[in-house]
Every structure is written in structure tokens, then in C-alpha cells.
Amino acid sequence: THDSYIGLWNDYNKLYDEATYPRLIVRYEDLLFHPDYVISEVCKCAGGRVLAEDERRYITDNAKAGQKIHEGASDLLSAVMRYGDEAKRVEGFTDEERSYAERALNKDLVDKFDYKVDSLVGKMAQK
Secondary structure, X not given: OOOOHHHHHHHHHHHHHOOOOOOOOOOHHHHHHOHHHHHXXXXXXXXXXXXOHHHOOOOOOOOOOOOHHHOOOOOHHHHHHHHOOHHHHOOXXXXXXXXXXXXXXXXXXHHHOOOOOHHHHHHHHHO
């Protein structure tokens, strides 16, 4: 069990990071902001082929629409707007939660995945 989502994130990603078998880790935000490039690289890695542009289809609505458990989930535009804005990414978190995140996140994984955790404290100072 985990005391927080951060503990789960640390353990889950550490298992993949330290795995001895081949693996491919794709950050959600890279797929969100650079889908053509990421999908092309994934296809190369996995031995697949990228669909021609006229064969591709982007789902811009909430892909899970109509399912009660996914009510209020992001569609493509709202996800881009939220995750593309540093301030909105941490909107709604208290100073205590931001401070905890900065202390508790596995620094090695944060660096390896090129996340910017220090911006959490900067957001607290800007309030």
C-alpha cells in the first residue's frame, strides 16, 4: 500500500526504470503535445509503421464519454490547455501539498523524465 499517489508514482516508475527487460516509457505530455513525432518513434522502436496522414484519426472529444466513472474527464483541447500551462498544472494544490510533492517525489526519476518539480515552489512564492 501507499500513503499517497506520489508514493505509488515513485514505486511504479522505479520498477520500470530498474527493469532488466526491454521497455518503452512514453510520457503522456509528450504524446499530447508531439503526437506525430512520438508515435513515429514508437512505431520505429516496435517495428511498426506510421499510418499515412489521411489514415490517421485524432479523437478530440473525451474518449470515455458516456461512462459515469469518466464524467468530467478532459477532452483534447482542455488537456492541452491544462497541461501546457505550468500554473494550471498545479492549480488547486495547497502550499502544503506542493511542498510535500517537492520533498517526496523521487528526484532521480523526476530528472530522468525531465519534469520540473522546482516550479512547484516557485508557484507558491508567486501567490
